[in-house]
Amino acid sequence: MKKKYKLPIIASGPVHPLQEEMEFFQLYIDGETVVDIDVRLSYNHRGIEKISESLQFDQVPFLVSRICGICSASHPLAYVQAVEEIAGITPPERALYVRTIINELERIHSHILWVGLAGHFIGYETVFMWAWKYREPVLDMLEKITGNRNNYGNVKIGGCREDLPEGIEAEINPILDQIEKKMDMLTKAVLDDPILHARLKGVGVLKKEDAVNYAVTGPTARASGIPIDVRRDDPYAAYDLVDWNVCVQEEGDVFAKAVVRLLETFESIKIVRHAIAKLPKGPIAVEVKEIPPGEAIGHAEAPRGETFHYVRSEGGNTPARHKARAPSYVNVPSFKASCIGEKISDVLITLAAVDPCYSCTERVGVVDSHSKKVIYDFDRLFQLSREKTEKIRKEM
Amino acid sequence: MNWKIWSLKKSPWVFHVNTGACNNCDIEVVNCLTPKFDVERFGVTLVGSPRHADALLVTGVVTAQAAPRLIQAYQQATKPCVVFSIGACACGTGIFHTGYHVVGPVDKIIKEIDPNAIIAYVPGCPPKPEAMISGIVKTLNAL
Amino acid sequence: MSPDELVEKLNTIKSSLTQFEQLLNNRIYLSCESENCFEINKFLFQELKARFVIATAIDCEQYFEILYHYSYDQTGCVINLKCFIRDHENPQVESITPLIPAAEWIEREMHDLEGIEFNNHPCMERLILADDWPEGEYPLRKDWNHEKEI
Numbered sequence: 001m002k003k004k005y006k007l008p009i010i011a012s013g014p015v016h017p018l019q020e021e022m023e024f025f026q027l028y029i030d031g032e033t034v035v036d037i038d039v040r041l042s043y044n045h046r047g048i049e050k051i052s053e054s055l056q057f058d059q060v061p062f063l064v065s066r067i068c069g070i071c072s073a074s075h076p077l078a079y080v081q082a083v084e085e086i087a088g089i090t091p092p093e094r095a096l097y098v099r100t101i102i103n104e105l106e107r108i109h110s111h112i113l114w115v116g117l118a119g120h121f122i123g124y125e126t127v128f129m130w131a132w133k134y135r136e137p138v139l140d141m142l143e144k145i146t147g148n149r150n151n152y153g154n155v156k157i158g159g160c161r162e163d164l165p166e167g168i169e170a171e172i173n174p175i176l177d178q179i180e181k182k183m184d185m186l187t188k189a190v191l192d193d194p195i196l197h198a199r200l201k202g203v204g205v206l207k208k209e210d211a212v213n214y215a216v217t218g219p220t221a222r223a224s225g226i227p228i229d230v231r232r233d234d235p236y237a238a239y240d241l242v243d244w245n246v247c248v249q250e251e252g253d254v255f256a257k258a259v260v261r262l263l264e265t266f267e268s269i270k271i272v273r274h275a276i277a278k279l280p281k282g283p284i285a286v287e288v289k290e291i292p293p294g295e296a297i298g299h300a301e302a303p304r305g306e307t308f309h310y311v312r313s314e315g316g317n318t319p320a321r322h323k324a325r326a327p328s329y330v331n332v333p334s335f336k337a338s339c340i341g342e343k344i345s346d347v348l349i350t351l352a353a354v355d356p357c358y359s360c361t362e363r364v365g366v367v368d369s370h371s372k373k374v375i376y377d378f379d380r381l382f383q384l385s386r387e388k389t390e391k392i393r394k395e396m
Numbered sequence: 397m398n399w400k401i402w403s404l405k406k407s408p409w410v411f412h413v414n415t416g417a418c419n420n421c422d423i424e425v426v427n428c429l430t431p432k433f434d435v436e437r438f439g440v441t442l443v444g445s446p447r448h449a450d451a452l453l454v455t456g457v458v459t460a461q462a463a464p465r466l467i468q469a470y471q472q473a474t475k476p477c478v479v480f481s482i483g484a485c486a487c488g489t490g491i492f493h494t495g496y497h498v499v500g501p502v503d504k505i506i507k508e509i510d511p512n513a514i515i516a517y518v519p520g521c522p523p524k525p526e527a528m529i530s531g532i533v534k535t536l537n538a539l
Numbered sequence: 540m541s542p543d544e545l546v547e548k549l550n551t552i553k554s555s556l557t558q559f560e561q562l563l564n565n566r567i568y569l570s571c572e573s574e575n576c577f578e579i580n581k582f583l584f585q586e587l588k589a590r591f592v593i594a595t596a597i598d599c600e601q602y603f604e605i606l607y608h609y610s611y612d613q614t615g616c617v618i619n620l621k622c623f624i625r626d627h628e629n630p631q632v633e634s635i636t637p638l639i640p641a642a643e644w645i646e647r648e649m650h651d652l653e654g655i656e657f658n659n660h661p662c663m664e665r666l667i668l669a670d671d672w673p674e675g676e677y678p679l680r681k682d683w684n685h686e687k688e689i
Contacts, residue, residue: 044416051492113423312597
């Protein structure tokens with residue numbers, strides 16, 4: 001990556017010690033303030049769009065569920081909706097409900113995961129351990145329904161591959177009650193904590209006009225006062241048949257993003273309950289004969305925002321072109337608006353607030369451009385972030 | 397058993413390298429550390445630098461851009477070092493084997509620079525945390 | 540704005556379009572030539588206030604197509620603007636990044652994978668392919684095959 005200014009840079013990534021993907025960030029800093037940010041991708045580029053052109057229509061859902069392991073229900077759903085639109089297939093109602101249930105369970109576990117990691121970044125280890133513990137029953141539930149903790153592979157063109165197991169209704173409700181109780185406790189602990197208020201409010205603000213220009217989606221947009229949600233705006237699966245609300249906050253800072261995610265968890269629990277209660281009887285899939293030539297788009301609301309798939313068919317067995325866009329692809333560039341002007345110690349949590357692939361934030365090093373000596377490494381930055389929390393705690 | 401292997405088997409410290417995985421294996425690796433599985437009880441802990449590590453947990457297909465970084469991480473790790481290929485992608489590139497940007501799998505890249513490397517495989521998409529723990533235990537017993 | 544009003548508003552730019560299709564109630568496909576593409580994008584983003592979703596480049600062997608996908612969230616309508624680039628040897632189109640910052644990455648990606656030049660792009664660096672990937676190899680073109688690679 002070329003160097004744009006004569007300022008010290010923070011090189012962040014590509015390999016990071018704790019988790020998730022490789023990504024490479026360069027933060028240009030002036031004193032303690034971030035002036036500009038550059039991103040280099042490619043570490044994770046696997047060429048999925050090209051591979052997809054060589055797979056048959058019904059094999060592609062397995063491929064696209066491996067775009068992102070945490071959004072592994074939303075990607076295939078968006079793709080399948082596009083193909084169903086080309087072929088003019090309407091899946092049976094029960095299949096729509098099963099899709100809704102799996103997608104919402106995915107959202108619950110993903111949002112709890114985010115809360116935990118966000119706590120970890122500001123030195124709140126208790127939240128990290130709690131959240132990841134409360135997430136486990138959701139994964140067990142998904143394993144019971146689909147046979148796997150992640151990568152469910154349950155959606156296919158024309159419906160679903162597997163029905164819900166017998167008697168799942170009786171099991172799922174107590175687990176939802178239990179998660180709701182725990183999340184209630186966690187939400188109160190997070191939202192009422194004066195330290196977290198001081199640490200997160202007004203940090204990493206993404207203004208509404210920036211959010212429009214960077215076309216962000218999902219919780220990132222909703223925390224900046226843009227009330228968009230594909231589930232409501234262009235209903236798919238059974239979202240127009242159950243009762244739920246879109247959570248919007250106006251502030252655009254890290255705290256607002258946390259609030260949106262926490263409140264959405266409760267909405268998701270509500271959706272699953274409704275869907276289980278209203279679950280109709282009947283077949284779960286219709287037979288699909290062939291995919292005619294045509295083109296269509298499909299989109300779905302993943303935990304991080306809108307996943308968008310465009311499929312073109314020329315009447316063969318394989319897609320002629322398949323474009324997939326993950327939500328982070330538009331959310332990550334918005335760092336340019338939210339990180340600039342922030343202090344270094346706030347960058348970690350600002351980056352994390354978008355819920356990108358956490359990568360980078362884990363291995364940050366400040367390099368002085370003249371001597372090429374590492375001034376701050378990740379540990380030092382992590383410590384800075386924690387010290388700031390500690391300082392605020394003492395002042396209170 | 398020489399003393400290096402003997403000391404490797406006690407409390408192995410692991411470093412996690414993602415070389416183009418989909419996050420699935422990665423969150424399952426983190427899951428191993430959190431209260432339900434909690435491998436720190438057995439002295440297995442994630443460390444922040446390959447220089448401190450006894451084992452590398454490698455996930456992902458190894459993309460063209462990530463391969464040099466994987467090699468660097470392996471070269472920095474203290475030897476003897478066990479390389480765990482976690483997940484179907486790392487073991488044999490899985491569903492991505494026809495990808496133009498994929499140069500893996502992991503064992504191919506590591507064997508190019510060190511033919512005697514110790515490589516262990518934990519297949520699955522993603523492998524469950526139990527599978528990872530069992531993979532680590534079996535490997536350490538086999539050393 | 541109701542769906543009918545949306546269609547009515549889109550009719551005001553009909554002179555620069557070559558085709559107007561409404562496949563489903565909330566899926567609109569517009570077609571245009573590459574010269575008019577910037578103006579129409581400007582209309583969709585600034586006048587209509589539609590949200591830019593992504594762009595897709597397609598190699599159709601004799602020509603290139605770029606689909607700009609917009610979402611009009613008030614009605615859930617997805618507007619797809621197809622822009623045809625007739626010159627297959629030397630494909631060029633005006634960049635929309637100065638207008639829509641969100642398009643920066645996808646234009647760099649299309650430049651990497653399909654070899655389309657975007658004029659006036661503020662930062663046309665390699666984004667998605669590896670550092671050592673050879674110049675002039677565009678993996679998403681139809682005539683590119685895997686065996687040729689590196």
